[in-house]
Amino acid sequence: MTNSIKVLTAIPAKNESSQLLKTIAEIFKTQKDIDILVVNDGSSDKTAAVAEKAGATVISLYSNLGIAGAREAGFKYAKENNYDILVQMDADGQHDPKYIKNLIKPLLLNKTDVVIGSRFLRAQYSNQTSRPRYIGISLLSSILTFLTSQKITDPTCGFSAYNKKAINILAKNYPSDYPEPEVPIILYRAMLKFKEIPIKIRPRAGGQSSISYKKALYYFTKVLLGIFITCIRKIEK
C-alpha cells in the first residue's frame, strides 16, 4: 500500500470482547498500514478495553444505537479524520481480514467508488446461509438489481470498502435500521459506482445465526419499506 493513502477499518461491536482481540490481531497481521476503529455500541462487557489494548481506536457510544448508527459513526469518523478508504467489517470473526486487500484494490486503482463482498458471486461459496434467509436474499437481490440496473448478488453483506467520495455521501445519508440493502440505492442515486467481489464467510465463532421464517419475513418487510423510502428520499451531497 502506498504511504500517502490512509485506510481505516471500522468494526461495530456490541459485547464482542471474546472475539475482538482475535479479529483485530488478524487484521494487523494481514494489513500493516491500517488504522482500526472499533465502534463500541453500548457494550456492557469489556469490549472497549479489549479493543484499545489490541491497538484499535475506540469510539464508545453511550447508548446502543444498533448496527446502522454504529456504522454511520464509522463513516463520520472517517470523514472527519480525512481517511481515503474506509473498510466496514463485523467483529464476530465471520469476515476474514484476508479479503480486505481484495476489497481495497479496485478503489486504489480508481476503478470504482465502493466494493462490496458477496458470498454468492462464486457458486462454491453459495451454501453459506440458512434457507429462509437465502430466499429473502435472492428476492432482495432481484429487486436491487432491477432498481440499480446493476447485478447485485448479496445485498446483506456488511463487509465492504468505500473511497472518499462514497464516505462523504454515506456520512450524510446513511440509512437507519438495516443499512446494507439500502446502501446500493443511495450509491446509485448519488451516481457512485460500486462492484461486488467474491468472499467466503467463516462460520460464526459463537453459536449459529438462526433466522426463522417469521423473523425473515419481518426483516424482509422492513427492508422493502426502507428500500422504497430510500428511492424517494432526498440525497444530501
Place this chain on the structure above:
Amino acid sequence: MKNDAEMTNIQILGIAGGAILLIFVLELVRRKKLLEGYALLWILTCVGLIVFSFWQKLWEEIAQLLGIFYPPAVIFLLTFIFLVLIVLDLTIKISKLTEQNKQLVQRIGIEGIKGKKRDKRNKGIKREGDRW
C-alpha cells in the same frame, strides 16, 4: 337563535368536555409539564370542540352533506381527526428526537477520542517538563 335557549345534552357534553380539557392543558403548560409548542394542537382541539358544540347549525349541515344520520357524530368525527393529527405530530417529534439522540451519541463518541488524544499529549509534555 333558538338553539341558545335549548341546548341538547350532547352539546353540553361537548362544551364541558372541551372546557375541562382546555383548562387542564393550560394548567400543564403553566406548570411547564407541557411545552407550548406541543400544546398548540391540543388547544386547537379543545377550542374547536367548544365552538363546534355551540354552532349546531354548522354540524347539522355537515352531517347532511356527509349523509350522517346522527348529527352530533360530526363532533366526534372532528375530534377523532384532531386526535389522529396529534398522534401523527407526536410520532414526528419522536422521530426527530431519535435522530437528534443518535447524532448526539455519535458526536460524544467521536469527541471522546479527541479528548483522550489531548490528554495523552498533555501527559507527554508534563513528563518532559519533569525531566528538566
